[in-house]
Amino acid sequence: MKLRYLFTTAGTSVWTHRTRSLLTILGIVIGVASIMLIVSIGKGAEKLILDQIGGMGADTIVVRPGKEPTGPSDFADTLFADSLKDADVAALKKKSNVPDLVEIVPAVIVSGTASYRGETYRPTTFGWSVELLSRMFKVYPVEGILFGEDEIRANANVAVIGAKVKEELFGIESAVGKNVRIKDKNFRIVGVFESHGQAAFLNVDETIVIPYTTAQKYLLGITYYHEIMMRAESPDVVAQTVRDIEATLRTSHKIPDSGENDFFIETQQGLVDQISTIIGVLTAFLSSVVAISLVVGGIGVMNIMLVSVTERTREIGLRKALGATNRDILSQFLVESVLLTLSGGLIGILGGVLLSLAASLVLSITVGTSWGFTLPLSAALLAIGVSVAVGLVFGIYPARQASQKSPIEALRYE
Amino acid sequence: MALIEAQNVGKIYHTGKVETQALREASFTINAGEFVSIMGPSGSGKSTLLHVLGFLDRNTEGMYRFDGKTIDDYSSNELARVRNKRMGFVFQSFNLLAKATVIENVKLPLLYSDVHEKLWDEMARHAVDSVGLSHRIGYHSSDLSGGEKQRVAIARALVNNPAVVFADEPTGNLDSKSGAQVMGIIENLHHQGKTIILITHETYTAEYAQRIITLADGRIENDRKVREDTKSINRHFVK
Incomplete structure (x- = not known):
């Protein structure tokens, strides 16, 4: 039997029982639409995060103390590790050691609250170079100025605060020139950042930046750093620069050839790869959970196809009497099953696109950032492929039942 | 030339542990172009014989030869091909696709x-034209009368220009006028050279044929030629 007639016959049968067909494919529709939605949100999140990380620059390199974390508990260890010191910064700054570095700034993290005249807020406080933060995240002051190298060298008690910190502590008052209290020390606010929201792992609005020298000496009383942030000359030399940094720090820390590093180096590209992998695994996991609904949908299709085979037993007998082979009957019912699931898949894709659009709008509003609508073609093609596969897998049994019927018994069926 | 040749053909049905002999020791030949009626009361085995002759079922005893080849020489796909190319079927309940x-x-x-x-x-x-239904060509079969439905079934049986047409009680569900019309078409097919095998339990319908094989309890009871003079009397009686 020609393929065109197989599809025409199947289409007629599906259309004749359109309400039943629609209800049958509901499981497939929901399954495919959900997978499309999950993939779309996953891709949207990936794009958003990667854009923000990308904003930090593919030439950014970060060195952290301690062993590279392999689990959540290891992250705490890096906070207490004291292997990165002034001598390391000095060694890294030497052009003979790391020739392709253009910028190097250490940083420390200060925990605790900040207060102003009885108002208290818990910001993320960094001892850092505020100029580097401004360049890296493209965030600029709306009030006042940024502190510079002079203030860092002088261990000055100055701070630049984020928009949310300003709002919580000062309300509508101007904050510049006023003192904010951090760990019982007063810091004069020299600048307030514009509202910027989340950037990579940092919410600039909830941040206070003070000179890292001041944070080390007056707030924490430590001589080491929590990280050293660097920029290579270009993304192309990052790999070589990482090797140079490692060699420099191993020499500086007197680590023997066979010894393990007491620091670890992260690049933006490495981070991008890690995040892509994590989001990919999460998307695949969620999709496979949702795929269970496709199995349920497939069972529904099989059930209805078995009903259809029973209802059309006489038709099967007639077709066989008129010359249809077992293969013709098998193909006819298999095509009908595939047509059902494929229709479900296509409706599901359409539903998934609409849901993804709605989700991107809702997320743009709730997250407060532009959540781009992403719908990869591969997901749509996969959905079509899976729908066809479900039709074939769950249609083969009823189709076989139909094809094995004896013509005369089928013709006698009442 | 013998188109159909049956030698001691028998058919036993197995239902669980129960065996039913529906047909036994049927031996006859039917030549190409012959019009043969198979008659008998309900349960006499006439439908079973038609199913075996029409390759819809296989005999369990004896030897059945069609076109010079025994049924055992054909695979199920080949049987389907022969049914499609060489045989046409007309059923009592029309068996049309309603939609x-x-x-x-x-x-x-x-x-x-x-x-x-x-x-x-x-x-x-x-x-469709040959059964006089050109004016109904676009109609759904569910919108036709019983007689028209059976004429569509005859057209379907003829479309592939088969060597033999098997008609299983073709007038069984029709009023006498429609029945006569349908039998007129079947008789006309015979005049055009088609081999016709007609199953019926009505004597006046059977007598459209040249020859009547009568079955009783699964055996051939009688195999006789129809006299032309009795034919006209019976048909007149039906009208």
């Missing part, structure tokens, strides 16, 4: 044939 139009029903055997698709429409129209 399909007259021409779609008539085309059905062509879907499984090796006839080129371009010819299908012309062949189907010709078959």
Whole structure:
């Protein structure tokens, strides 16, 4: 039997029982639409995060103390590790050691609250170079100025605060020139950042930046750093620069050839790869959970196809009497099953696109950032492929039942 | 030349542990172009014989030869091909696809044939025309009268130009006028050279044939030629 007639016959049968067909494919529709939605949100999140990380620059390199974390508990260890010191910064700054570095700034993290005249807020406080933060995240002051190298060298008690910190502590008052209290020390606010929201792992609005020298000496009383942030000359030399940094720090820390590093180096590209992998695994996991609904949908299709085979037993007998082979009957019912699931898949894709659009709008509003609508073609093609596969897998049994019927018994069926 | 040759053909049905002998020791030949009625009361085995002769079922005893080849020489796919190319079927309950139009029903055997698709429409129209239903060609079969439905079934049986037409109680569900019309068409097919095998339990319908094989309890009780003079008397009686 020609393929065109197989599809025409199947289409007629599906259309004749359109309400039943629609209800049958509901499981497939929901399954495919959900997978499309999950993939779309996953891709949207990936794009958003990667854009923000990308904003930090593919030439950014970060060195952290301690062993590279392999689990959540290891992250705490890096906070207490004291292997990165002034001598390391000095060694890294030497052009003979790391020739392709253009910028190097250490940083420390200060925990605790900040207060102003009885108002208290818990910001993320960094001892850092505020100029580097401004360049890296493209965030600029709306009030006042940024502190510079002079203030860092002088261990000055100055701070630049984020928009949310300003709002919580000062309300509508101007904050510049006023003192904010951090760990019982007063810091004069020299600048307030514009509202910027989340950037990579940092919410600039909830941040206070003070000179890292001041944070080390007056707030924490430590001589080491929590990280050293660097920029290579270009993304192309990052790999070589990482090797140079490692060699420099191993020499500086007197680590023997066979010894393990007491620091670890992260690049933006490495981070991008890690995040892509994590989001990919999460998307695949969620999709496979949702795929269970496709199995349920497939069972529904099989059930209805078995009903259809029973209802059309006489038709099967007639077709066989008129010359249809077992293969013709098998193909006819298999095509009908595939047509059902494929229709479900296509409706599901359409539903998934609409849901993804709605989700991107809702997320743009709730997250407060532009959540781009992403719908990869591969997901749509996969959905079509899976729908066809479900039709074939769950249609083969009823189709076989139909094809094995004896013509005369089928013709006698009442 | 013998188109159909049966030697001691028998059929036993197995239902669980129960064996039912529906047909036994049926021996006869039917030549190409012959019109043969198979008669008998209900349960006499006439439908079983038609199913075996029409390759819809296999005999369990004896030897059945069609076109010079025994049924055992054919695979199930080959049986389907022979049914499609060499045989046409007309059933008592019409067996039309209710949602399909007259021409779609008539085309059905062509879907499984090796006839080129371009010819299908012309062949189907010709078959519909030959049973006088050209004016109903686009109708759904559910909108036709019983007589018209049976004429569509005859057109469907003819569309592939078969060597033999098997008609199983073709007038069983029809009033006498429609029945006479249908039998007129079948008789006309015979005049055109087709081999006709008609199953019926009515004597006056059986007598359209040249020869009547009568079955009783699964055995051939009688195999006789029909006298032309009794034919006209019976038909007159029916009218």
